[in-house]
Amino acid sequence: MRPSLHDAERRLAWLLLAPALLAVALLIAWPLYVIVQMSMRPGKALAISELMARPLGTANFDRVLHQQALWDAFGHSAVYTAGSLVPAFVAGLLFALLFHRAFPARRWLRSLLLLPWAVPGVVVSITFLWMLDASYGVVNAVLRDLGILSTDIAWFVDARTAMAAVLVPTVWKSFPFFAITILAALQSIPETLYEAARVDGASAWQRFRHVTWPGIRGPALLAALLNALWTFREFDIIYASTRGGPAGATETLGILVYREAFESFRFGTAAAIGVLMLGTAAIFVALSMRVLRREFT
Amino acid sequence: MRREGPSRASNSAPAGGGEAAKPRARGEHASQRVKRWLWFALAAATVAIVLFPIYWMIVTSLLPSSIVLSRHPPLLPPLEHVSLDAFAGVFRRRPVLTWILNSALVAIGSTLVSLVIAALAGYSLSRWQTRAQKVAGAALLLTKMLPGSLIVVPFFVMFTTAHLIDTRAALVAANVAVGVPFATWMMKGFFDTLPRELEQAAAIDGCTPLQALWYVILPLARPGLAACAIYLAIVAWSEFVFARTLVTRAELWTVTVGLQSFVGEYLVDWPALMAAGVVSLAPMLVLFLLLEPFLVSGLTSGAVKQ
Secondary structure, eight states, X not given: OOOOOOHHHHHHHHHHHHHHHHHHIIIIIHHHHHHHHHHHSOSOOOSHHHHHTSOOOSHHHHHHHTOHHHHHHHHHHHHHHHHHHHHHHHHHHHHHHHHTSOOTTHHHHHHHHHGGGGSOHHHHHHHHHHHTOTXXXXXXXXXXXXXXXXXXXXXXXXXXXXXXXXXXXXXHHHHHHHHHHHHHHHHTSOHHHHHHHHHTTOOHHHHIIIIIHHHHXXXXXXXXXXXXXXXXXXXXXXXXXXXXXXXXXXXXXHHHHHHXXXXXXXXXHHHHHHHHHHHHHHHHHHHXXXXXXXXXX | OOOSSOOOOTTOOTTOHHHHHHHHHHTOOHHHHHHHHHHHHHHHHHHHHHTHHHHHHHHHHTSOHHHHSOSSOOSSOOGGGOOSHHHHHHHHHSOHHHHXXXXXXXXXXXXXHXXXXXXXXXXXXXXXXXXXXXXXXHHHHHHHHSOHHHHHHHHHHHHHHTTOTTSHHHHHHHHHHHHHHHHHHHHHHHHHTSOTHHHHHHHHTTOOHHHHIIIIIHHHTXXXXXXXXXXXXHHHHHOOHHHHHHOOSGGGOOXXXXXXXXXXXXXXXXXXXXXXXXXXXXXXXXXXXXXXXXXXXXTTHHHHTO
């Protein structure tokens, strides 16, 4: 029951909201407006007033759309997003199913399992840089001892393996998010449903297919959307390990925007790439929303 | 009530699996018990594999380069060579303490600011339906879509204009920007679980709405505030792109920028880098273990689900 809004209450409601609205206006809406302005005003300018004085035009967009680097970055972003989403989702789902079972010390093991989520991206990067080092990395050493490798692979340095090399730490950091979400959803499925299914003689797969999956599908798909958005804009793990290299092999859109702005100092084209990136994310969200709305209503 | 077998988290599902299985558990057969230990073994093995990178970071930080830089690094550290030399060395040669201090100042500052703003706004959104609901939802969605490496571009321009480049205030502001929308939804979700009768009772006792918030609601919201604060602190401590761009003076570097500065050196001192990594990770591990029960109980699900 919502109480009717008396004037005093209405004032209080907005008063409490004021700091948040101010923060959003100043630190999200205004920067976004600046990005759009920058993307449409060709030429170099650092001061906002100077920038706004320039004539509007589409030169920035023309320029980036004719750059092969942009299309390569689109491809890399797609591979990076899908390539981390699928394994992270599968791992998160399997771990959630495992940790939904009853066994000793579950509470502690669960905490430990979810730990990678809290490790800063840069720390994740340096750890995997070391583990995947060509000469002294433990991964190559183990693969050599197992007879799988005969030569050293410079995972992060070789253009053919660099994308795989940045995907591994990304999956490692993102699977706990799926495990947490799916575990919470699993806990909300009433046990009686499983008992009924067992009485009806359902096999383990049928129980998963007809009881578990319908119970977790909504939250799992939402988690997939949020995680895809996160990987699509991910910067820390790639930049701290390869900076988008070697030879642009791991240059996603997020990296390209940054290098354009702070290595080439072309803010206008950087903003134009950023606008394209936001547009892509918005289309993706709009399409996903149609699926998600069916799940949650 | 505790029983020998599986310890269900105190916050877990309402009448979920374990609870329903309880009567059966008492007259449990030996095969059931074996099964539980098999699941335990599988879970423990999974955790061991998943945490190997953290283990390897710690092991490397405890060994000298002569052992670490080997074609066949020992998977178990030779105990006679374990030492804290790498820690001592990296603290001597690099301003790790300064980086940690900067990270702590930025994380504490932005967490406090975001938490105050988010608690007030979350309370308002939870209690009164206004048009701000839509604004808040849109802001949350936007921050989920806005790449940090993009929004840092206008931040750079804005803070240059405002002469805030090379200040910790710039980093606090940038972290507040991404923290407030999420934290607001998280707090709203928490306030939603507190019944409205609390304020009505307080009003009968003569409290103004603000007094009711301060003396009745906020004390009850402490677990939610704690979870929210820990979440914000973890995000701010991990933050990299703002710190790398908005400050240039080395004495203002945060720990993530400091760690990244090792990468690309001709000869990376791996034990030293891993030692610095361990030091930067330790506070996050503590915070995470405090936060984790809230995560699974779904306190944040309201925020996640918008």
